Amino acid sequence: MSETKIPVTVLTGFLGAGKTTLLNHILSAGHGRKYAVLVNEFGELGVDGDLVVDADEEVFETNNGCICCTVRGDLIRILGSLLRRRNKFDGIIVETTGLADPAPVAQTFFVDDNLREKARLDAVVTVVDAFNVSRTLDESHEAVSQIAFADVIVLNKTDLLDEAALEAVEARLRGINASVKIHRACHGKIALENVLDRGGFDLARALETMPDFLENNEHTHEEGVTSMSFSVSEPLDEQRFQAWIGALLQERGADILRAKGILHFAGQKERFAFQAVHMMADGDYIGPARAEEGQESRIVFIGRDLNRPQLRRGFESCRA
Numbered sequence: 001m002s003e004t005k006i007p008v009t010v011l012t013g014f015l016g017a018g019k020t021t022l023l024n025h026i027l028s029a030g031h032g033r034k035y036a037v038l039v040n041e042f043g044e045l046g047v048d049g050d051l052v053v054d055a056d057e058e059v060f061e062t063n064n065g066c067i068c069c070t071v072r073g074d075l076i077r078i079l080g081s082l083l084r085r086r087n088k089f090d091g092i093i094v095e096t097t098g099l100a101d102p103a104p105v106a107q108t109f110f111v112d113d114n115l116r117e118k119a120r121l122d123a124v125v126t127v128v129d130a131f132n133v134s135r136t137l138d139e140s141h142e143a144v145s146q147i148a149f150a151d152v153i154v155l156n157k158t159d160l161l162d163e164a165a166l167e168a169v170e171a172r173l174r175g176i177n178a179s180v181k182i183h184r185a186c187h188g189k190i191a192l193e194n195v196l197d198r199g200g201f202d203l204a205r206a207l208e209t210m211p212d213f214l215e216n217n218e219h220t221h222e223e224g225v226t227s228m229s230f231s232v233s234e235p236l237d238e239q240r241f242q243a244w245i246g247a248l249l250q251e252r253g254a255d256i257l258r259a260k261g262i263l264h265f266a267g268q269k270e271r272f273a274f275q276a277v278h279m280m281a282d283g284d285y286i287g288p289a290r291a292e293e294g295q296e297s298r299i300v301f302i303g304r305d306l307n308r309p310q311l312r313r314g315f316e317s318c319r320a
């Protein structure tokens with residue numbers, strides 16, 4: 001019976017760990033299989049949908065909150081409609097926001113009758129930012145839960161640490177989840193058989209980690225982490241933007257867990273995808289805008305003690 005069920009991979013991992021990078025690696029690989037993708041983000045303005053490569057996969061974006069809190073709504077509804085067209089693809093990948101606790105997401109596949117009948121949770125794959133994970137685990141219980149519930153860990157950003165530091169990180173991860181498979185990766189590059197078609201989420205282990213896993217349980221979120229999004233409809237001055245964001249991350253990077261934006265710079269035909277995780281920023285041109293977008297630039301910040309008027313003024317002052 002289980003062969004006829006659609007495998008679902010839940011891709012989780014803290015803010016900026018490299019989930020979308022891994023997702024793009026999966027979607028760009030020549031495996032000849034077709035995946036439907038559900039991207040959930042924590043923020044008012046969607047950005048992640050633009051960051052996912054333009055494969056012929058179907059990408060659904062939900063951005064009205066955290067997936068672990070809206071599972072009963074959006075996740076069930078979108079997966080339900082996907083499953084009605086199940087002959088169109090070979091699998092489903094759900095990318096959760098970095099702040100999601102994967103337990104209630106995984107739970108959904110066991111407690112919702114329709115999903116239980118037609119889909120099977122193949123694996124919870126947790127992407128870990130090797131560089132930031134120690135601080136993240138100290139500060140966030142969602143991050144601990146993401147490790148505890150993983151069937152597979154992709155230890156990403158290994159380019160930023162030496163061997164001894166990587167071994168220390170692996171030891172800490174095994175302290176939380178002794179049986180998990182850990183695969184090291186750089187920019188999400190990993191053999192796909194390590195993350196897809198794993199053959200089954202380990203329900204027994206989940207119940208060990210969390211005995212009330214199959215019961216409806218309330219969960220709380222890390223205090224004080226909020227998301228703020230801003231948009232401007234005129235093009236930005238690239239140098240002004242770089243100067244502003246550079247100074248901002250320098251000063252507030254400890255509290256800015258994540259920033260990302262789709263930006264239009266004056267004089268550039270292509271949009272710029274800006275990314276930052278704490279103080280470390282990068283970006284890339286990602287191709288021309290869609291007609292309906294015009295010249296709009298959007299930016300999202302996720303962090304603690306964010307000052308909305310100050311961020312808005314700063315972003316608006318980057319207009320060309």
Ligand SMILES: Nc1nc2c(ncn2[C@@H]2O[C@H](COP(=O)(O)OP(=O)(O)OP(=O)(O)O)[C@@H](O)[C@H]2O)c(=O)[nH]1
Nearest residue numbers: 014015016017018019020021098156157186187275
């Ligand atoms: N140095 C380094 N940077 C990486 C690596 N993988 C991803 N990045 C960068 O890390 C940033 C975040 O990557 P994403 O894939 O967007 O992370 P994410 O987990 O999807 O982020 P959220 O969905 O916002 O939580 C981007 O700037 C990437 O270019 C890596 O292996 N090494």
